[in-house]
Amino acid sequence: xxxxxxxxxxxxxxxxxxxxxxxxxxxxxxxxxxxxxxxxxxxxxxxxxxxxxxxxxxxxxxxxxxxxxxxxxxxxxxxxxxxxxxxxxxxxxxxxxxxxxxxxxxxxxxxxxxxxxxxxxxxxxxxxxxxxxxxxxxxxxxxxxxxxxxxxxxxxxxxxxxxxxxxxxxxxxxxxxxxxxxxxxxxxxxxxxxxxxxxxxxxxxxxxxxxxxxxxxxxxxxxxxxxxxxxxxxxxxxxxxxxxxxxxxxxxxxxxxxxxxxxxxxxxxxxxxxxxxxxxxxxxxxxxxxxxxxxxxxxxxxxxxxxxxxxxxxxxxxxxxxxxxxxxxxxxxxxxxxxxxxxxxxxxxxxxxxxxxxxxxxx
Amino acid sequence: xxxxxxxxxxxxxxxxxxxxxxxxxxxxxxxxxxxxxxxxxxxxxxxxxxxxxxxxxxxxxxxxxxxxxxxxxxxxxxxxxxxxxxxxxxxxxxxxxxxxxxxxxxxxxxxxxxxxxxxxxxxxxxxxxxxxxxxxxxxxxxxxxxxxxxxxxxxxxxxxxxxxxxxxxxxxxxxxxxxxxxx
Numbered sequence: 001x002x003x004x005x006x007x008x009x010x011x012x013x014x015x016x017x018x019x020x021x022x023x024x025x026x027x028x029x030x031x032x033x034x035x036x037x038x039x040x041x042x043x044x045x046x047x048x049x050x051x052x053x054x055x056x057x058x059x060x061x062x063x064x065x066x067x068x069x070x071x072x073x074x075x076x077x078x079x080x081x082x083x084x085x086x087x088x089x090x091x092x093x094x095x096x097x098x099x100x101x102x103x104x105x106x107x108x109x110x111x112x113x114x115x116x117x118x119x120x121x122x123x124x125x126x127x128x129x130x131x132x133x134x135x136x137x138x139x140x141x142x143x144x145x146x147x148x149x150x151x152x153x154x155x156x157x158x159x160x161x162x163x164x165x166x167x168x169x170x171x172x173x174x175x176x177x178x179x180x181x182x183x184x185x186x187x188x189x190x191x192x193x194x195x196x197x198x199x200x201x202x203x204x205x206x207x208x209x210x211x212x213x214x215x216x217x218x219x220x221x222x223x224x225x226x227x228x229x230x231x232x233x234x235x236x237x238x239x240x241x242x243x244x245x246x247x248x249x250x251x252x253x254x255x256x257x258x259x260x261x262x263x264x265x266x267x268x269x270x271x272x273x274x275x276x277x278x279x280x281x282x283x284x285x286x287x288x289x290x291x292x293x294x295x296x297x298x299x300x301x302x303x304x305x306x307x308x309x310x311x312x313x314x315x316x317x318x319x320x321x322x323x324x325x326x327x328x329x330x331x332x333x334x335x336x337x338x339x340x341x342x343x344x345x346x347x348x349x350x351x352x353x354x355x356x357x358x359x360x361x362x363x
Numbered sequence: 364x365x366x367x368x369x370x371x372x373x374x375x376x377x378x379x380x381x382x383x384x385x386x387x388x389x390x391x392x393x394x395x396x397x398x399x400x401x402x403x404x405x406x407x408x409x410x411x412x413x414x415x416x417x418x419x420x421x422x423x424x425x426x427x428x429x430x431x432x433x434x435x436x437x438x439x440x441x442x443x444x445x446x447x448x449x450x451x452x453x454x455x456x457x458x459x460x461x462x463x464x465x466x467x468x469x470x471x472x473x474x475x476x477x478x479x480x481x482x483x484x485x486x487x488x489x490x491x492x493x494x495x496x497x498x499x500x501x502x503x504x505x506x507x508x509x510x511x512x513x514x515x516x517x518x519x520x521x522x523x524x525x526x527x528x529x530x531x532x533x534x535x536x537x538x539x540x541x542x543x544x545x546x
Contacts, residue, residue: 062390066402324390325383340376 005302009125036128040117047269048262049079055265055319062323089254094157097251101155106252106259108148113266115141120273121195123283123304134195135183138274139176142229145267146172149231149238149248152260156251164247167330168231168238174337175235178225181345185211185218185352186278189361199282206281210362214352219279221345223317226275228333230267233322237330268318269311276310283307414496419479422449422472423495424512431520432513433491436467440483440492448476449483467513474500475508 004010015035019028053068053076060067068075094102119134119141121127131137146169153165187193189211190201201207208215228235239247249260276282283303287295328336355361393399403412414420426432436453454468484492502508 058394061394061397061400064393064399064401066400066404069404320387320390320394324386 005304007124012125040114040128044114044117044262044266048265049083051265051269051315052082052261053079054315058316058319059323062320083258086258087255091254091256092251094251097157098155101151102251103256105148105152105155106256106263108151109145110148110259110263110266112141112143112145112148113263113270115144116270117266119195120270121199121277121282122307123302126304127196130194130196132192132194135187135193135198135278138195138270139180139183142267142270143172143176145263152252153248156248158251160244160246160250161248164238164244164250168248170330171231171235171238171333172229174334175225175228175341178221178337178341178345179229181342181349182218182222182225183274183278185214185349188349188352188356189215195277195282198278199284202281202284204287205362206279206284206286208279211352212355212361214348214355215279217344217348218352219275221341221348222275222279223314223321225337225341226271227318227321228337230264230271232264232268232318234325234327235333236322236327237333268315272314272318273307273311275314276307280310280314281306282310414498418494418496418498419481420495420497421474421479421500422477422483422512423493424470424491424514425493426514426517427520430514430517432467432517433489433520434467434470434513435489435491435519436465436470437488439486439488443482443486445480445482446476446478448473448478466519470512472510472512473508474510475505 016028016032019031022028023031056078057067057075068078071078071081093099116138118128119131119137121130149168149172150165153161153163153168156162186198186207189207190198192198192201202210204210208219211218231238237247238244239249244250249257252260283306285295285298285301285303285306287298405412424432424434436451438451438453441449441451450469450471450473451467452469452471453465455463456466458464479494481494484494500508
């Protein structure tokens with residue numbers, strides 16, 4: 001089987017041809033779907049677990065602590081131990097809870113983030129579905145998650161859950177706008193919504209560099225707004241521990257709680273990889289104009305490492321925000337969106353449209 | 364909207380960015396300086412671990428090298444203990460002057476009931492009690508938490524007879540302390 005770390009399309013094509021040669025097209029299609037699904041399932045679990053670990057370590061270092069360091073070397077297996085514990089815990093059913101919705105909610109949340117992963121270009125040719133409306137799809141799918149959160153809050157028959165879910169609903173609906181506008185700025189620059197085209201358009205420089213100040217502003221707007229959208233600190237009012245115990249997932253236990261927990265971290269991963277893809281060039285190596293030698297050296301690093309490096313960088317930024325800033329009040333949160341982020345974003349988008357119209361950016 | 368409020372709007376944004384950046388710098392500094400971690404790795408550093416001076420481990424009766432202590436069995440610690448962790452059993456002995464004198468038989472301390480408030484140590488008139496820095500109190504048998512603080516065969520420390528200081532002139536200021544003959 002041909003394998004090229006710089007271009008995975010040869011491998012995927014070989015697998016496709018092998019399957020088509022051995023079974024009917026329908027079965028080949030089903031087998032491919034199953035393989036992709038399984039790969040994503042494993043990827044999801046591993047990334048989710050290690051993001052939890054990374055979060056705990058980053059948080060610990062920022063607070064002058066050591067963090068998990070008992071299970072395995074440097075505590076590397078801590079989160080796996082936690083998962084095993086959660087798997088063995090009792091699933092408590094709440095009295096007078098809406099049984100169906102209560103049980104369905106964690107799956108809706110996790111499916112939303114699972115669907116969003118599909119459209120992420122990990123490397124050249126390593127891309128499950130390449131929609132021509134990739135950016136739009138990502139936004140649409142990632143906002144399904146809030147439905148799960150609202151259902152979880154409503155069906156739990158608990159005040160804390162309901163208040164948390166309502167807050168989360170107001171927050172996600174507000175910040176969706178800013179996320180959208182920030183992404184639109186790159187769509188204007190690259191002239192496409194297809195994520196693979198957006199990545200290709202950054203071959204001679206990432207949009208955050210090519211787009212001058214407006215692109216940098218859009219990047220930070222995206223970071224702020226998407227942090228709010230995934231209900232992470234400093235915007236974690238939905239689960240404000242000090243006032244709402246745990247917000248919408250107060251009444252969940254065991255593996256259902258783990259689903260919420262995992263999907264929260266996966267949403268962070270998806271947001272970070274989207275930011276890395278549209279603003280920081282995705283899997284595209286760092287290229288600077290006509291510096292041929294420099295570009296060659298950068299090309300030598302496989303795209304998959306570029307992709308993960310950038311994503312981890314953005315994840316670190318999001319964690320850094322969480323462990324530095326205090327939580328916002330609900331009025332401050334809505335003020336920030338409607339009085340600051342949205343107007344700035346609108347002006348910024350207009351400015352970018354003007355820049356692109358006049359051709360005043362690095363092409 | 365006046366010009367002033369527009370300026371206010373933008374200055375708010377820049378002030379916010381500045382103050383957020385300040386916070387980010389603090390946490391970012393800690394993140395890249397893992398040497399500053401203050402957490403103690405407890406079971407590993409057991410040999411070298413030193414608790415700080417004011418740590419309240421457990422109440423002890425301070426014994427000297429010649430197995431003497433300062434407790435005369437007055438029972439003030441027992442009276443002061445809010446949850447009855449201390450029981451004093453006294454005895455009497457005849458001292459060298461031929462007089463009967465109260466001595467301590469057993470100073471019983473129930474560690475299981477102690478809240479480490481420190482009232483006994485504070486109220487002891489002869490400074491006989493103190494806190495040790497021992498903190499590994501876990502035992503398998505509850506009986507072991509009841510301790511007799513005076514060591515077997517220990518005696519009260521005999522203070523060398525100091526001639527009583529001449530009575531101070533009557534109108535001394537209140538702040539001036541009379542030297543304690545015990546020390």
